[in-house]
Amino acid sequence: MSMYLHLRAVPPPALRNSVRWLQRLFEDDRNTVRDRIGRHREEVLDEQYLAQELLYAGAPPHRTEDRPRTQVVLGGQPVFHPDRDKPPFLLLTAAQAKRVAAFLTSADFEALWRPARVELLSCHGGYAVEPEARDTFAAAHRDLTEFYVQTAKYGDAVVKWLLA
Numbered sequence: 001m002s003m004y005l006h007l008r009a010v011p012p013p014a015l016r017n018s019v020r021w022l023q024r025l026f027e028d029d030r031n032t033v034r035d036r037i038g039r040h041r042e043e044v045l046d047e048q049y050l051a052q053e054l055l056y057a058g059a060p061p062h063r064t065e066d067r068p069r070t071q072v073v074l075g076g077q078p079v080f081h082p083d084r085d086k087p088p089f090l091l092l093t094a095a096q097a098k099r100v101a102a103f104l105t106s107a108d109f110e111a112l113w114r115p116a117r118v119e120l121l122s123c124h125g126g127y128a129v130e131p132e133a134r135d136t137f138a139a140a141h142r143d144l145t146e147f148y149v150q151t152a153k154y155g156d157a158v159v160k161w162l163l164a
Contacts, residue, residue, distance in 0.1 A: 005163075007158055008160075022079060072148075097151050
């Protein structure tokens with residue numbers, strides 16, 4: 001079973017701090033979401049989302065507490081699902097999403113890649129596949145940057161949820 005981290009942009013007036021509403025946000029298809037909240041943007045990270053997090057939060061033992069860096073992938077205020085077997089939703093305010101966008105647009109991918117490189121390669125095929133692995137992570141970085149920049153442009157919040 002593959003796990004995916006879904007990130008959806010939501011206009012702040014439409015956002016509800018209700019588990020039922022948040023769950024519907026991820027169960028509905030794109031057109032339904034667009035009709036309900038006025039627009040739709042999302043990013044989906046496949047099961048490598050935890051590895052992607054290493055680029056931003058820092059490879060152990062060099063983790064950073066810099067908020068925009070740690071909020072790119074897994075950061076946000078948790079809203080716990082009543083079914084404790086399901087992960088919480090994570091919410092970033094519009095201001096937090098704007099700071100993440102600013103961080104990502106100013107971030108140098110190579111500077112992110114270097115400290116995480118050894119750990120990422122050990123989990124993704126080793127040095128023999130470094131060019132492909134690096135390109136995969138660089139593409140995800142570009143996609144996340146584009147998602148957050150567009151989200152910040154509209155002044156939207158971000159809701160994240162891990163789905164199978």
